[in-house]
Amino acid sequence: MAARLKSQEEYATLIDKYDTFLFDCDGVLWNGDAVVDGVIDVLRMLREKNKSVIFVTNNASKSRVDYKGKFDKMGVQATEEEIFGSAYASAVYISTVLRLPPTSKVYVIGMPGLEHELDTEGIAHIGGSDPADNTLEPFKLSTFVKDEKVSVVLCGLDLHINYTKYCKAFQYLRAGATFLATNVDSTYPVDGGLLPGSGALTYVLAKAMGVEPLSIGKPGKTMMDCIKAKHSFDPARTLMVGDRLDTDILFGKNGGVSTLLVMTGVTTEAVLESTTIVPDYVIDSLGDLRVLI
Ligand SMILES: O=C(O)[C@H](O)[C@H](O)COP(=O)(O)O
Numbered sequence: 663m664a665a666r667l668k669s670q671e672e673y674a675t676l677i678d679k680y681d682t683f684l685f686d687c688d689g690v691l692w693n694g695d696a697v698v699d700g701v702i703d704v705l706r707m708l709r710e711k712n713k714s715v716i717f718v719t720n721n722a723s724k725s726r727v728d729y730k731g732k733f734d735k736m737g738v739q740a741t742e743e744e745i746f747g748s749a750y751a752s753a754v755y756i757s758t759v760l761r762l763p764p765t766s767k768v769y770v771i772g773m774p775g776l777e778h779e780l781d782t783e784g785i786a787h788i789g790g791s792d793p794a795d796n797t798l799e800p801f802k803l804s805t806f807v808k809d810e811k812v813s814v815v816l817c818g819l820d821l822h823i824n825y826t827k828y829c830k831a832f833q834y835l836r837a838g839a840t841f842l843a844t845n846v847d848s849t850y851p852v853d854g855g856l857l858p859g860s861g862a863l864t865y866v867l868a869k870a871m872g873v874e875p876l877s878i879g880k881p882g883k884t885m886m887d888c889i890k891a892k893h894s895f896d897p898a899r900t901l902m903v904g905d906r907l908d909t910d911i912l913f914g915k916n917g918g919v920s921t922l923l924v925m926t927g928v929t930t931e932a933v934l935e936s937t938t939i940v941p942d943y944v945i946d947s948l949g950d951l952r953v954l955i
């Protein structure tokens with residue numbers, strides 16, 4: 663049974679128990695561009711207590727550099743090395759696990775942030791923000807010329823998704839391309855509510871192909887491997903803070919760290935009541951810890 667923390671004393675005991683804090687972003691720090699009340703002060707407090715702070719997001723629409731810019735704008739202290747996104751993890755997976763031949767290419771459904779992370783790993787890619795793919799013109803299969811170098815289809819959150827992108831990705835998958843997803847979150851929490859998430863977008867191809875993609879993001883192992891490659895931490899004194907049970911909390915459990923669920927994102931009280939993925943702790947909002955300042 664999760665411990666529901668409410669008192670200042672319980673918050674203080676929690677903070678003292680851990681040295682490293684892994685923070686999910688969407689639904690924990692912010693919803694879209696709306697920062698959760700009190701979060702900036704809490705992150706500052708943790709830094710002042712010499713806690714390690716690492717950000718771990720499944721949102722593949724931004725690169726680490728993009729997120730660094732978002733943190734800077736918010737006035738939150740963060741270095742690029744403390745930021746891990748599923749775009750970065752997917753690029754690392756392709757370069758270190760798939761180890762594509764140098765001439766191979768990736769067909770991308772996703773935003774420039776994902777393309778940028780592929781660039782940093784030296785992975786050739788097409789699709790994505792290419793104007794030829796960002797069209798509402800009807801797709802004509804009879805005139806479509808496949809790029810024979812494409813051996814991977816990588817699908818991530820794409821706020822400009824369209825039928826042409828799905829048709830091209832589908833042709834590459836039918837030709838045998840490896841099917842990867844940056845993450846399979848069902849919904850995307852933004853200011854005012856929920857939007858279809860990356861998992862919902864990827865489902866269109868999974869349904870058409872009759873196969874599931876390999877998902878790289880939380881709760882998968884690759885994200886934790888990427889973090890461990892850059893940071894050493896004691897799992898016994900590490901806390902994963904997230905808003906989604908089947909990604910963040912499961913990611914923490916898979917990684918052998920403690921887990922704290924916040925109720926400012928996608929998880930409702932009703933879902934929490936019936937879940938089989940039980941966090942160690944639950945608080946209403948990360949911002950509630952500001953009473954410790
Ligand atoms: O990809 C998605 O559907 C969303 O970006 C999702 O919200 C993941 O963001 P996170 O909560 O992991 O920061």
Ligand SMILES: [Mg+2]
Pocket residue numbers: 686687688689690904905906927
């Ligand atoms: Mg989240």
